[in-house]
Amino acid sequence: MITLAQYLQNHANAAVASTITTLATASISISHLLAKGALAGIHGDAGGENVQGEAQKKLDVISNDLLLGALTRNPNCAGVASEELDEISPANQDGTVLITFDPLDGSSNIDINMTVGTIFSILPYHRVGEIATEADFLQSGENQLAAGYFIYGTSTMLALTLGNGVAMFSFDPNTQTYLLINDNVRISPTTAEYAINASNHRYWLAPIKQYIDELVAGDTGIRNKDYNTRWVAAMIADVHRILIRGGVFMYPFDTKIAGKAGKLRLMYEANPMSFVIEQAGGASTDGVQRIMQIQPTHIHQRIPVVLGATQEVEYVRQLHAKAG
Ligand code: AFP
Numbered sequence: 001m002i003t004l005a006q007y008l009q010n011h012a013n014a015a016v017a018s019t020i021t022t023l024a025t026a027s028i029s030i031s032h033l034l035a036k037g038a039l040a041g042i043h044g045d046a047g048g049e050n051v052q053g054e055a056q057k058k059l060d061v062i063s064n065d066l067l068l069g070a071l072t073r074n075p076n077c078a079g080v081a082s083e084e085l086d087e088i089s090p091a092n093q094d095g096t097v098l099i100t101f102d103p104l105d106g107s108s109n110i111d112i113n114m115t116v117g118t119i120f121s122i123l124p125y126h127r128v129g130e131i132a133t134e135a136d137f138l139q140s141g142e143n144q145l146a147a148g149y150f151i152y153g154t155s156t157m158l159a160l161t162l163g164n165g166v167a168m169f170s171f172d173p174n175t176q177t178y179l180l181i182n183d184n185v186r187i188s189p190t191t192a193e194y195a196i197n198a199s200n201h202r203y204w205l206a207p208i209k210q211y212i213d214e215l216v217a218g219d220t221g222i223r224n225k226d227y228n229t230r231w232v233a234a235m236i237a238d239v240h241r242i243l244i245r246g247g248v249f250m251y252p253f254d255t256k257i258a259g260k261a262g263k264l265r266l267m268y269e270a271n272p273m274s275f276v277i278e279q280a281g282g283a284s285t286d287g288v289q290r291i292m293q294i295q296p297t298h299i300h301q302r303i304p305v306v307l308g309a310t311q312e313v314e315y316v317r318q319l320h321a322k323a324g
Helices: 004-011 014-040 058-073 107-112 198-203 206-220 235-245 266-279 310-323
Strands: 045-049 055-057 077-082 097-105 116-124 146-152 156-161 166-172 177-182 193-195 248-251 283-285 305-308
Touching: 004 014, 004 166, 004 177, 014 058, 014 097, 014 116, 014 146, 014 156, 045 058, 055 058, 055 107, 058 077, 058 097, 058 107, 058 116, 077 266, 097 107, 097 266, 107 116, 116 235, 116 266, 146 235, 146 266, 156 235, 156 266, 193 235, 198 206, 206 310, 235 248, 235 266, 235 305, 248 310, 266 283, 266 305, 283 310, 305 310
Parallel strands: 077 097, 193 248
Antiparallel strands: 045 055, 097 116, 116 146, 146 156, 156 166, 166 177, 248 305, 283 305
């Protein structure tokens, strides 16, 4: 079988390959901690809040520190931005790549022994020789050199795009390596499965309300087909399911918190997942616009997300267009 190291040797440039190798090594440490669970003392709150105002879990902090430490020691890395940190961390000024990551997506799942994961994005660094600042990170998703996620589920896996399709790897505990299991993951343009937190229904805007009402009506409604709901409360798991068996995932704009443009973070969640989904043949928008074309204004910017099966994502876009 092809190892991650062999795959990277054939498909990535040296800086990207080295960065992904560093991320993979850190992911193995996180996966080991998760496997020990309560015995490793990783359950429960760390006692603080992150920049998003969310309670930090112990493993959020541990994973963040592991990734940050490993990446800033990598000479290719010019800087790191983490969902858990207020500010970016400049690293090696001669580095050629910037990394953004969500160290532990779905962290409310840790204590209940459910799936979580690490999401990452690698961007080019354009001011080699100078110290990186936040402005260097504010690049649209189209600039990503690579993106993907490590998912810690019943087994640990890696989904990776280098901009030429999506490859899926499975972690082999015997050899402690990631092995390639699918070098061309594809998403069907159609689906009968959708993921959304329906408890927010009353806060959604009209197009999303209409869309979900149509899906819920099933074969008695305009879509004339029965749909099934799945929601893991970890984007990583919902996106992984879509890569494996199709579907559409939404965290739309809602009015729950005034001025909040959705829950998910553009640079740590939406952009990397959009890159993966598009490279697998799916689509990803904020309901109207392709997410990867959006110019970020802030590293912690939030954004509505609709991604997965192209026909459903396009249908949602048309509902928004009709609503004006
Ligand atoms: P946490 O990492 O803070 O648990 O948030 C996970 C997440 O950002 C995303 O992965 C999920 O899709 C979404 O939140 C779940 O949100 P709900 O709490 O509304 O179900």
